[in-house]
Amino acid sequence: MDDIERALSLTVLVERGGLSREEMWSFTKDSSAIVRKIAVSTLSEPMNERERKLYWVYLMNETEGGVRGWYMHGLLQNAPKEEIHKWINWSTDINWSVRWCVSEYLAQYPECFPQLEKTQDPDAIHIKALPLRQWFTTLFL
Numbered sequence: 001m002d003d004i005e006r007a008l009s010l011t012v013l014v015e016r017g018g019l020s021r022e023e024m025w026s027f028t029k030d031s032s033a034i035v036r037k038i039a040v041s042t043l044s045e046p047m048n049e050r051e052r053k054l055y056w057v058y059l060m061n062e063t064e065g066g067v068r069g070w071y072m073h074g075l076l077q078n079a080p081k082e083e084i085h086k087w088i089n090w091s092t093d094i095n096w097s098v099r100w101c102v103s104e105y106l107a108q109y110p111e112c113f114p115q116l117e118k119t120q121d122p123d124a125i126h127i128k129a130l131p132l133r134q135w136f137t138t139l140f141l
Helices: 003-015 021-029 033-043 049-061 065-076 081-092 096-107 122-140
Strands: none
Touching: 003 033, 021 033, 033 065, 049 065, 065 096, 081 096, 081 122, 096 122
């Protein structure tokens, strides 16, 4: 099957509740970005600390921006402020949804962290993230 057929088949299985969480994880390794996107969005968020670590590993190895966005969205759920060191580098990701998640993560802790101004202008990504990155470098490195 081609990517679209596999994605449609996976969608039907998800809608019917025909897959376990373990089976859904197997689709996160699919060669098709659209299939991986469906799998990660269906997983929704990490269920425990082991899965949380796995989300970070998969995020770091993911090449497709939309899939990275879904991993970040899952990580955003119940994200502890102690994870700040893991979120900082993603503030300059080219994908809008990844940067949006970083901004939302920071917004959960306005008393602790500088805020990231959202932008869809590719030329402004690094400029908007600069205050945050400078703050982090000054405090933690």
